[in-house]
Amino acid sequence: MQHNEEKTCWNCPAALLKGNVDFRACGQSIAVIQNKISEEGLLIECTRRPELGMFEPSITFEQCPEWRETQYGYLLKEMRVMILGIDGYLGWTLALKIAKLGCRVSGIDNYLRRNAVAEKGSKSVVPIADMETRLKTAKEQHGVDIDFRELDLLDRDELAEYLREVQPEAVVHYGEIPSAPYSMVDAEHAIRTQHNNTLGTLGVLFLIKEICPEANILKLGTMGEYGTPLTGRPIFEGLFPADAVLTWRGQEWSMGGELTPRDPASFYHVSKVQDTFNVYEACKYWWLRSYDVMQGVIFGVHTEEVAAHPDLRTRLDVDEWFGTVINRFVAQAVLGIPLTVYGSGEQIRGYLALEDAMECMVRLLSSPPEPGQYDVVNQLSQLYKVKELAEIVARVGSRRHGLTVRIQRVENPRIEADEHPFLVVAKKLRENLGYQPKTPLEVEIDRMFTLLLQPRVRGRLESVRDTVFPKTWWSGEHKETMTLEVYEPGTHVMAGYSPDLVVSDHDGDE
Amino acid sequence: MEISDRDFDEKVLSSEKPVLLEYWASWCPPCHTIKKVLKKLDGEDTWFRVVTINVDRNLGYASKYSVKGVPCFMIFKQGELIHREVGARSEKQIRAMLNEHI
Numbered sequence: 001m002q003h004n005e006e007k008t009c010w011n012c013p014a015a016l017l018k019g020n021v022d023f024r025a026c027g028q029s030i031a032v033i034q035n036k037i038s039e040e041g042l043l044i045e046c047t048r049r050p051e052l053g054m055f056e057p058s059i060t061f062e063q064c065p066e067w068r069e070t071q072y073g074y075l076l077k078e079m080r081v082m083i084l085g086i087d088g089y090l091g092w093t094l095a096l097k098i099a100k101l102g103c104r105v106s107g108i109d110n111y112l113r114r115n116a117v118a119e120k121g122s123k124s125v126v127p128i129a130d131m132e133t134r135l136k137t138a139k140e141q142h143g144v145d146i147d148f149r150e151l152d153l154l155d156r157d158e159l160a161e162y163l164r165e166v167q168p169e170a171v172v173h174y175g176e177i178p179s180a181p182y183s184m185v186d187a188e189h190a191i192r193t194q195h196n197n198t199l200g201t202l203g204v205l206f207l208i209k210e211i212c213p214e215a216n217i218l219k220l221g222t223m224g225e226y227g228t229p230l231t232g233r234p235i236f237e238g239l240f241p242a243d244a245v246l247t248w249r250g251q252e253w254s255m256g257g258e259l260t261p262r263d264p265a266s267f268y269h270v271s272k273v274q275d276t277f278n279v280y281e282a283c284k285y286w287w288l289r290s291y292d293v294m295q296g297v298i299f300g301v302h303t304e305e306v307a308a309h310p311d312l313r314t315r316l317d318v319d320e321w322f323g324t325v326i327n328r329f330v331a332q333a334v335l336g337i338p339l340t341v342y343g344s345g346e347q348i349r350g351y352l353a354l355e356d357a358m359e360c361m362v363r364l365l366s367s368p369p370e371p372g373q374y375d376v377v378n379q380l381s382q383l384y385k386v387k388e389l390a391e392i393v394a395r396v397g398s399r400r401h402g403l404t405v406r407i408q409r410v411e412n413p414r415i416e417a418d419e420h421p422f423l424v425v426a427k428k429l430r431e432n433l434g435y436q437p438k439t440p441l442e443v444e445i446d447r448m449f450t451l452l453l454q455p456r457v458r459g460r461l462e463s464v465r466d467t468v469f470p471k472t473w474w475s476g477e478h479k480e481t482m483t484l485e486v487y488e489p490g491t492h493v494m495a496g497y498s499p500d501l502v503v504s505d506h507d508g509d510e
Numbered sequence: 511m512e513i514s515d516r517d518f519d520e521k522v523l524s525s526e527k528p529v530l531l532e533y534w535a536s537w538c539p540p541c542h543t544i545k546k547v548l549k550k551l552d553g554e555d556t557w558f559r560v561v562t563i564n565v566d567r568n569l570g571y572a573s574k575y576s577v578k579g580v581p582c583f584m585i586f587k588q589g590e591l592i593h594r595e596v597g598a599r600s601e602k603q604i605r606a607m608l609n610e611h612i
Contacts, residue, residue, distance in 0.1 A: 242600065245602070256599075
């Protein structure tokens with residue numbers, strides 16, 4: 001049984017609701033539509049199958065010939081997917097994956113990521129081709145045509161024109177500045193991040209409403225939106241579950257379905273929280289449909305599609321701004337720099353291999369929410385302490401690749417809890433969408449070592465050595481970050497709180 | 511069980527068992543979260559029936575009963591509406607509602 005076989009026309013972006021079932025005003029259906037529905041019943045048209053005329057929107061994905069079976073569930077044939085930020089770490093990887101699955105992929109990018117990394121004096125340590133070469137190689141290696149426009153998503157006129165041309169059935173929004181430290185450099189960087197992310201997203205929502213209101217919007221959020229509540233209360237999937245109750249003065253109120261508290265940890269994370277509210281409201285006001293994807297920290301370099309040819313590789317950043325923690329640890333191990341753990345290293349976060357993240361995104365594409373539905377998934381495969389990750393990277397580096405790896409604790413330049421409880425719920429992707437994590441942490445770390453130890457990659461890594469060590473202080477101070485301690489792997493015990501991940505109802509949370 | 515205006519009469523008004531009905535909407539997050547609880551109650555094969563109905567897709571009875579907000583819970587006995595309340599409710603609160611009114 002496929003996870004989405006019982007979904008119906010109500011979940012399908014090809015169902016033409018506009019003019020037929022046009023609820024797009026806070027659920028207050030207009031009189032004309034009301035009369036029409038009372039007289040004729042509730043009927044819609046299909047943009048893909050106009051020969052059906054008007055019909056009841058009750059065809060399931062399993063019954064509909066436009067949806068075909070794949071290993072990830074039923075997928076709309078030749079689904080038109082537009083990726084905002086298609087040149088990035090995730091955007092390019094997803095473009096190849098879904099193009100190979102038969103989607104008609106289009107995308108925009110203004111190379112902001114390439115430029116911001118260059119601003120730091122760094123570059124992708126895995127060499128990446130320019131877009132023209134990427135597209136040509138994708139055609140040669142995978143037989144896929146990906147349509148690309150160099151475009152800033154803040155340029156709404158240009159983007160509107162492109163959206164009208166493509167008429168996407170899904171929009172994957174990766175077009176944001178994804179760095180907490182970048183947003184904490186100074187006022188200019190904080191403003192640039194929030195301007196690009198928050199206002200960019202707001203503009204995109206208006207355009208989708210005007211041009212392709214049925215599109216499934218996959219908006220990339222981050223687990224960092226929630227923060228790390230020191231009470232240890234559960235981090236639900238964006239919305240409180242049905243049995244969450246507020247008790248006050250002896251009275252109880254259901255919290256079911258309300259947005260859970262957010263406690264962002266940088267001006268970048270604030271931009272993501274602002275996005276959350278904008279997307280939530282847009283769904284409510286205009287009946288857009290969206291998944292807000294609260295993604296854990298991504299690591300790794302591998303998918304079958306990017307590994308097929310050197311010119312198809314996705315970027316890998318290891319600088320303090322754009323390098324995520326596991327990626328930086330592997331780079332440091334190769335460079336012979338002791339792995340930099342901030343503060344106590346007891347910080348717990350959710351993690352996900354690149355390959356698993358891509359599978360999650362395909363599954364989300366395969367199962368659009370209903371019109372007006374704002375849904376949230378916590379997208380991660382496992383929780384780890386930072387200190388624990390350093391141990392694992394050190395172990396793989398020494399045992400599999402003969403490297404001598406040490407670990408250093410440095411002053412924590414961030415303002416965050418060094419030690420905290422962390423109870424995370426991540427059930428929807430597994431229970432509703434059929435996802436099971438496939439890429440073990442050690443396997444992906446091993447793949448990264450193999451790639452980074454290649455002479456041409458290692459040479460590039462050496463050239464960006466100075467960008468790895470953290471220098472950006474949340475306090476705004478410009479000072480060196482001091483090393484507190486250097487130690488051998490296996491010599492420090494894990495203390496404090498244990499990570500707690502709930503992935504099913506049987507885990508005792510409900 | 512999801513119903514429509516078409517079988518409202520059969521499933522609600524003519525039901526021999528008392529009926530707990532919930533009006534819901536796709537744009538209402540509390541309505542989505544409560545689904546699991548209602549499904550559980552429905553599966554208990556007990557002395558009442560649980561049905562859900564989408565307010566936007568079934569305007570006839572929603573209009574007749576003046577549904578202005580969702581989730582809207584209604585209890586019907588022998589075809590008569592005997593109780594209604596609007597807003598998210600926990601499982602405990604729904605069970606209390608059923609015990610009090612059925």
